[in-house]
Amino acid sequence: MKKFQLDLTVADNRMVSLNSALLTLQSDKGLPDMVAGQFAELKVPSAKVLLRRPLSIHSVDRSQNRIEFLIQAVGEGTAALAAMRRGEILNVLLPLGNGFSYRSIPVERPLLIGGGVGVAPLLFLGQELALNDIRPTFLLGGQTKSSILRKEEFMKYGNVFVTTEDGSEGERGFVTDHTLLFDSILYDRVYACGPLAMLKAVAQWAREHEIVCEVSLENRMACGIGACLCCVEDTADKGNVCVCTEGPVFQTDRLKWFH
Structure with missing residues (x-):
């Protein structure tokens, strides 16, 4: 592009x-x-x-x-x-970079999971899905109520659920603790962005339930065009790649998280 x-x-x-x-x-x-x-x-x-x-x-x-x-x-x-x-x-x-694959791969029941400021790309994704009359489920997580960002805006595009570590809003715990995830049959795709530990936990849950999962990585970037090599990530199919050019979005089965 x-x-x-x-x-x-x-x-x-x-x-x-x-x-x-x-x-x-x-x-x-x-x-x-x-x-x-x-x-x-x-x-x-x-x-x-x-x-x-x-x-x-x-x-x-x-x-x-x-x-x-x-x-x-x-x-x-x-x-x-x-x-x-x-x-x-x-x-x-x-x-x-490369974004989520919603334009090339059909999706009907997407689950969008964001942690903290990692919710940022998910609002645009919700807007894009709405163009095809798809209302996703959003699961937003944070340490406390004040770290749940733009909840009302997300509600315009889908159903919103919340977790906070201190229980000040929504369910207490991490996003992977939410009761929403007990019924995995509801979803055919997971898109996530947030802290690395959260992404790995979400990816593990999706893997266990055989749901394709895409994550937006937040590796430290400088140039944004693959020249400085400071955002390298190890992948199963191509070895070390620059997140800024190959990503920032990856299907989790490409990453060396489970290999």
Whole structure:
């Protein structure tokens, strides 16, 4: 898929949790085709930060030529992005990587599982599935109620269930503890994004129930085009590959998690 470098205007930027911002960018020339699960490299508006920051595409409104990113402000680069003001211009390289396979492989009963800020690509996936009249089931997990991000927005596209480690919202425990997973026959595909331990647990559950599972990996990325080799992942079929170009989405049977 062709990559584009665009100068986009900040249409809105607001905090949606203590350290997470929702950045909305506007294009005056339209947006390229994008697949849920792909990401973008955002140029940080600070002379002190040289490298772009990779962020999953969170939401796309093609009618308004708007794209959203969910930013967790954990360092100087992401903090600068979270502090951008309406009207400022941001240079963005997109779309990058390979996304979820919903366009090429039919799915009827998808289960979308996200942990923390890992829910980011799943909203766009829900929007894309809705174009084919598919309402997925969302399972969102976090440490506490405040770490469950954008629940109301997810509810527009499917049924939403929640787990928190402290029990402050939804069921207490991890996503793989939720009673929703007791009836695996309800699902024919699992898509997940979040912390590595969560992804491995979800992949193991899907494997035990013979459900195809795709995960979006969050390996540390720098260049986003496979040049710096800092996001390498070991796979069963190709050996070491760059997550930024081969992924970030992988079917879990390709990964060396069970080999």
